[in-house]
Amino acid sequence: MEQLRQTEKELGSMPVIIRPEAVTGDLRIHEFRSRIFGNTRFLRVWLPPGYDDTASQGRRYPVLYLNDGQNLFEASTAYAGVDWQVDDAADRLVRDGLIPPIIIVGIDHAGRDRIREFMPHRSMHPVILRVHGARYPDFLTKEVMPFVGRSYRVAAGPENTGLGGSSLGALIALYTAVVRPGSIGRLLLESPSLWASNRQAIKESRTAKRWPERVYLATGTAEAGRKDKDQSVVDDVRELAGILRRGGLGEKRLRLVIDDGASHNEAAWARRFPDALAFLFGE
Numbered sequence: 001m002e003q004l005r006q007t008e009k010e011l012g013s014m015p016v017i018i019r020p021e022a023v024t025g026d027l028r029i030h031e032f033r034s035r036i037f038g039n040t041r042f043l044r045v046w047l048p049p050g051y052d053d054t055a056s057q058g059r060r061y062p063v064l065y066l067n068d069g070q071n072l073f074e075a076s077t078a079y080a081g082v083d084w085q086v087d088d089a090a091d092r093l094v095r096d097g098l099i100p101p102i103i104i105v106g107i108d109h110a111g112r113d114r115i116r117e118f119m120p121h122r123s124m125h126p127v128i129l130r131v132h133g134a135r136y137p138d139f140l141t142k143e144v145m146p147f148v149g150r151s152y153r154v155a156a157g158p159e160n161t162g163l164g165g166s167s168l169g170a171l172i173a174l175y176t177a178v179v180r181p182g183s184i185g186r187l188l189l190e191s192p193s194l195w196a197s198n199r200q201a202i203k204e205s206r207t208a209k210r211w212p213e214r215v216y217l218a219t220g221t222a223e224a225g226r227k228d229k230d231q232s233v234v235d236d237v238r239e240l241a242g243i244l245r246r247g248g249l250g251e252k253r254l255r256l257v258i259d260d261g262a263s264h265n266e267a268a269w270a271r272r273f274p275d276a277l278a279f280l281f282g283e
Helices: 088-094 110-119 133-151 170-177 196-205 229-247 265-282
Strands: 005-010 013-017 026-034 040-046 062-065 103-107 160-168 186-190 213-220 256-261
Touching: 005 026, 005 196, 040 088, 062 170, 062 186, 062 265, 088 265, 103 110, 110 133, 133 170, 133 256, 160 170, 160 196, 160 229, 160 265, 170 186, 170 196, 186 265, 196 229, 213 229, 213 265, 229 256, 256 265
Parallel strands: 062 103, 062 160, 160 186, 186 213, 213 256
Antiparallel strands: 005 013, 013 026, 026 040, 040 103
16 A cells, blocks of 8 residues: 555544645545455545534535545556546535535555456456456445445435446446445446446446436547547447436436547546536536
């Protein structure tokens, strides 16, 4: 696990790492042990402006859970040194009144086990047979969410609960929304790896009976770096959008973005994140 420049503070009986440097706003990092996955990672909790103000002590906040927490807030921990700038975008949208104050929780991936944890089904291309993604919905709803709910003033209900990610992190977010209907009300799918496991996610989505209240679904037109594969990625995302529309999601509930020339990287996801956040949580 990364080495942290850290200041410890007691939050009740729980030590928390405060990261005021290089982050806009209040980011608190918890070392988190999962019994379901049998490993340890960090949860990165960004708190909105005014969270600790006396006048806000009775207020409860919507929460957005995002996968690959290492890539969200700081370039120093992000893949290829490029982060989503989640803190900057959220702080700006809150202060401008475009979204209500919300809590954002970055769930770190498990390093070498990332692919296994984010894939709920076996894959033959590439060959990944020992997958653990079917455990992820329980990990999220029975471990991560209760921990955050005990530690912070979280508003209850699917309308106050978002989940998202990119690539395989988006794939497992989609899987969770399908197999735990009613638990997630805001879903962010950036460049979802719908090709995985012979497009099993698309097949399962056709059987879903209940979808989140709002879904932001986006991909670039240059995701794979090869024309035929790029087109296949876009076609898969458009097919998923069609399934969502047939499931009752009109323009007010579904935002589909086909980003011309965008590729499969943090820079593209960071650029689209403010629009995604405003759509998912704005009025």
